[in-house]
Amino acid sequence: MANPSFVYQPPMTPYLDFIYRDEDMVVAHKPSGLLSVPGKAQEHKDALITRVNTVLPTATVVHRLDMATSGILVMALNKDSHRHISKQFELRKTKKRYFAKVYGHITDDKGDVDLPLICDWPNRPKQMVDHERGKRALTHYEVIERAVDANGQAFTLVALYPITGRSHQLRVHMLALGHPILGDRLYAHPDALAMASRLQLHAESLCFMHPNNGQWLNFQCQVPFSQYRPAPLLDN
Template structure:
């Protein structure tokens, strides 16, 4: 946590666990903002989505992650074959995810695409940064949904579709456009940070193929901000 030394972990307790869907192979969970996906190294960072799910579903394993500050939908596998099948869908980009974010400033274009390679900003980890020499290719599609003035500041609500799945991709790509996500403790400037007590980024929808039936299935959850 080099970039955020004064961080105190206070995971939300209500709802403790919000399971959206469950079958024999997998479970889809709605993660609240402020809860780690997997346990951290320190003893006080053991409360996390994985451990909460494992209390009721001991075989559940993490296939992908959401940043602690991001809320929304996450798939966990309940069997090894399901874990392999879902991981393969991620590798082959067969899983579609849609996020909602409120960003600082007015997004001028109704829609667009960000193609900027990302790499870990090592001295300031866990922050990521754009690096055209060493970064990994990263693509995000965005669509403006509305504009609103909050406490005298212009903001835009955007729908974000990550084509790649890099760490902090949506946060850094929006920042690169000059529109940091509200409440982003790592990347927002003081004005954007002050407008929200949480990161206003929510994994609203996820669409994938059920491992056994190969049926395409889509889940969505309302945006909490």
């Protein structure tokens, strides 16, 4: 296992942070360090959906974010909404934008990472590139800023657009470029790990159609580790 010494200490403040809520769904901000859904062990029972269910008992998870990733997560409040929103994720009708700080300076201003992924079973939950057995994974990226921190260490702020939704896709794809995400306990080398106290990955924008009225919705959640304020993610 890749996390033998892991101790789960989920953040308690804010306990819940709703971005949007109606009779069909709720959109919340999941902080870094909080599970999307409960784990098997008793000490891993605290999760975003568990907290939401204390006030919205019918809420169900439509998609997930890694525990270490912060950002937007949508939950359905009835079966019809769950089916409708889930189908949009399944058919890749949603649009998502993440932001990350990665180690070093990415050379190209934009590009694609098209590398198939599979679970690295002896080191689970880690994933790895596997051209023979892996499932296709595609990420578009765009450099926002190249800079250095207070210690003179180079980093890049990058916008990431996952076309597929594989587990740890953005983390492994950035690693494959030679630019691991700062603060990544699973994939960063010691220098990149030491540059941040948390994983510098945030699900900033999510766009999808409302499950009831068909209206196109565009949600944003401020990047907690950057002053950069991106324009809304276009819906066409």
